Amino acid sequence: MTRGRADGAQNKRVVWILFAVISVGFIYAYTRKSGSSAIEYGSKSLRKLGSSYLGGEEDADAGDEDDSVLVKSFPVCDDRLSELIPCLDRNLIYQTRLKLDLSVMEHYERHCPQPERRYNCMIPPPPGYNIPIKWPKSRDQVWKANIPHTHLAAEKSDQNWMVVKGDKIIFPGGGTHFHYGADKYIASIANMLGFPNNILNNGGNIRTVLDVGCGVASFGGYLLSSDIIAMSLAPNDVHQNQIQFALERGIPAYLGVLGTKRLPYPSRSFELAHCSRCRIDWLQRDGILLLELDRLLRPGGYFAYSSPEAYAQDEEDLRIWREMSALVERMCWKIAAKRNQTVIWVKPLTNDCYMEREPGTQPPLCRSNSDPDAVWGVPMEACITPYSDRESIGPLLLVEILALCFYHLKDYTIKRNTHLKDYTIKRNTQIQKEQTGLCFLLSLPLLSVSDILKSEQRTAGELHYLHIYMCEMAEPSRLSCYLPGVKFANCLAQHNPIEDLVLNFPLTFLVEHHKSRGSGLAPWPSRLTSAPPRLVDFGYSSEKFEKDTEVWQQRVEAYWNILNPKIKPDTVRNVMDMKANMGSFAAALRNKDVWVMNVVPEDGPNTLKLIYDRGLIGTVHSWPKGFIIVRDKKSTVEFIKKYLSALHWEEVGTEDVEPDSERDEADTVLVIQKKLWLTSESLRGSE
Incomplete structure (x- = not known):
């Protein structure tokens, strides 16, 4: 009996040893066969690559000394991972065994896997993937193979969300509420x-x-x-x-x-x-x-x-x-x-x-x-x-208000006050009297008066027009609505003002209609190039803002010239700016048929509110389409180039650019295009 057990145990050991040998042999054969999937660099170089990405200039400089990096290719993920979104993948989140409250949608929020559970491989496209349909046609149709979720079309068939037609998915423009x-x-x-x-x-x-x-x-x-x-x-x-x-x-x-x-x-x-x-x-x-x-x-x-x-x-x-x-x-x-x-x-x-x-x-x-x-x-x-408190009108803010009084003028110019630009305001046609005295409240950028007369709706963007409109309709002799105790003694003497003219506004009107610094925005598209009201939160001047806008306009024109051999007007649609600052890169693309996701790193200045104040959109993210633009030192650009073929990327062009007002040193601009590549499974799916 004992012998039988011993023989059984010995047989099991033989089976396990045999299994281990076969497994090792399989792994060896696989790695030999796919040797091109190996990354041939030492751990030292890998650390340098990672630290220069997350760190500063010192790390980047350290990486310049090692020229031994030779990358053949990166491993490719399983085809089932073609839609992997690591920190939002429901399967990965489930595997973390986190105690999440499903009733408050906590399982749909970001939960990043531990390093040992992360995939260090390239995400493949789905089987049969095609180059996306170009905008604006893409608004109404996409390739079915690119997003293989046709069950949604069946589920929402009565709501006109989407319809499958042949090899495409059509979007009629309907929704659950708007069929x-x-x-x-x-x-x-x-x-x-x-x-x-x-x-x-x-x-x-x-x-x-x-x-x-x-x-x-x-x-x-x-x-x-x-x-x-x-x-x-x-x-x-x-x-x-x-x-x-x-x-x-x-x-x-x-x-x-x-x-x-x-x-x-x-x-x-x-x-x-x-x-x-x-x-x-x-x-x-x-x-x-x-x-x-x-x-x-x-x-x-x-x-x-x-x-x-x-x-x-x-x-x-x-x-x-x-x-x-x-x-x-x-x-x-x-x-x-x-x-x-x-x-x-x-x-x-x-x-x-x-x-x-x-x-x-x-x-x-x-x-x-x-x-x-x-x-x-x-x-x-x-x-x-x-x-x-500082964003609401009140006694303390009144010291920041400038009243300018004019006589015998048909056009009125508001002169510069702190960071505000000069604005010329045309006289309202309803004001016929030459002797009308005008007091302008200059606490917000002032634009065209005429728009306030076009609509009864007073949105946040229009309310600063009311300041102008009410002022124009008031005459200096009508002192009943003046704010007692607030005097402006120096009202442009050359225009013969009343020496003790006080602010021509009832306080209740100001309290009711004055907005916070985050509103009072110019209408689109003027707000794109108008200094955002919340610049003051960062201590930025309007001059700094204007300079940044001008510099990025020049840079984007240069980038587009490099891209020209490779692209047509409809080639680029979805754009991401990975370090958007004030959004001037996106602003420079205003006349291109693109939209930009402006990303502000979570560990830097939170300038995203300036981006939204410009009428753009974006998000905060902790880092991390078709084209990538890298602007950096020449040595850094050369280091990045070593990884292009391994990632199935291709250099579109490289150009040395002279120092500009934002950079004292010359930079190199590298434009990269991600090439369409397919796994063997993808190729079979496209046949």
């Missing part, structure tokens, strides 16, 4: 708000939009023709990667979810937020998700909400509507319009309503030391983000 087209739905929202000609951009005053639960982003896609850019947001959920459809279509989009962490955008970034059947429980956790939208909306910004709760009469929907209405009322939102299945709320313009609430009213105001622009990995808070 007959996003364009008609967008026009209806503009009509509800009384905007001229049913155009939602309202003369350029609605520019940045957040679309929550965007589906395949047809709403954002159809906004582009109105010069509105939307950040279309959706998670990698049961519908799989809807954002991949959006990006394949050439529509700005971002993988994300309203869960437990703040969205990666600064406060006061959007003029309008939108939710159409987005299936979000806005009442959960004391309204924390609505309060996150409140943080992101500009003063006077809108939230357009299309959902059964806005119109249905069953008991549950009525309950939700009552509770939601009570919540937004305590948040000081007002109903701007309500029609059929859509309600539009508007955010207050000032802190006044917050200050007038009863003590203990919920939700509370956020703590004064809470930074509303800190977003990377920061938990949401169930509180209202007020406008800071």
Whole structure:
């Protein structure tokens, strides 16, 4: 009996030894066969590459000394990983065994795997992958092979999201709420708000939009023709990667979810937020998700909400509507319009309503030391983000106001005050009297007066026109509305002013209509090149801003010249600026048919709010399409070139550029193109 057990154990050992030998032999044969997949460099060089990427100049210089790097190729990931998004991959997140609260969508937020679980290989394209269809045709159709998720077409067939036709997926422009087209739905929202000609951009005053639960982003896609850019947001959920459809279509989009962490955008970034059947429980956790939208909306910004709760009469929907209405009322939102299945709320313009609430009213105001622009990995808070004291009109701000009085003038020029530029304002035709005295409130950049007379809607972008308009209609002899005790004795003596003329504005008017520094923006496209009001937060001058804009205009022109041999006007659509600073790279691409995802590193100056104030979009990220532009020292560029063939990248062009006003040293610009490459499985799928 004992002998039998011993024989059995010996046989098992033989089997295991045999299995181990076969396995080792297989691994050896595989590595010999795919020897070109090995990376032939030492650990020292690898460390240098990593540190120079994450670190500073010293690390980069250290890497220059080692010229022994020889890279043949990188290993290719399994074909099943063609859509891998490491920190948002549901399978990887599941393997981490994290205790995540599914009820608050925590499992759809970023959870990066440990280093030992990360894939150090190149992501292959899906089988049968084709070069994407070019914009603007791509808005309405993409290759089916590029995004193999046709089940979504069947699931949403009654909602006109998408239709499979042969080897393409067609997007008719429908959605869960707007079966007959996003364009008609967008026009209806503009009509509800009384905007001229049913155009939602309202003369350029609605520019940045957040679309929550965007589906395949047809709403954002159809906004582009109105010069509105939307950040279309959706998670990698049961519908799989809807954002991949959006990006394949050439529509700005971002993988994300309203869960437990703040969205990666600064406060006061959007003029309008939108939710159409987005299936979000806005009442959960004391309204924390609505309060996150409140943080992101500009003063006077809108939230357009299309959902059964806005119109249905069953008991549950009525309950939700009552509770939601009570919540937004305590948040000081007002109903701007309500029609059929859509309600539009508007955010207050000032802190006044917050200050007038009863003590203990919920939700509370956020703590004064809470930074509303800190977003990377920061938990949401169930509180209202007020406008800071220095951003509201009051006695302390009055010392910054300059009153200029003019007589016998047909054109009026506001002279420079601190960082503001010179602005010429044409005399309003309604003012006929030559002797009219004019006092201009110069606390915000002042632009054309005429626009204020065109519309009854006063959005945040228009309100600074009211300052001009009211001033022009006032005469110096009418002292009844003057603010007592505030005098400006030196009003351009050459124009024979009244020596003790005081500011020609009632204080109540200023308190009601003066905006925070994050609004009062010029209409699009003027705001793209106007100094953002929040420059002062960084101590930047308008001169610095103008210089940065000019430098990047020159640089982008040079980049485009290098690209010219390889591209046509429709070759490039989706662009990422990995270190966007003030967004001047994106601004320089204004006349190209592209959109730019501006990325601001989370460990640097949070200049993303300047980017949004310019009417651009972007995100914060911790680093990390077709073309890559590297501008650096020549030695760094040469080091990068060694890796191109291993990554299936190709050098488009290299050019040495002379020092400019931003750089004292000469740089080298390297333009790279990612080539289309297919695995053997991909080739079989395309046959």
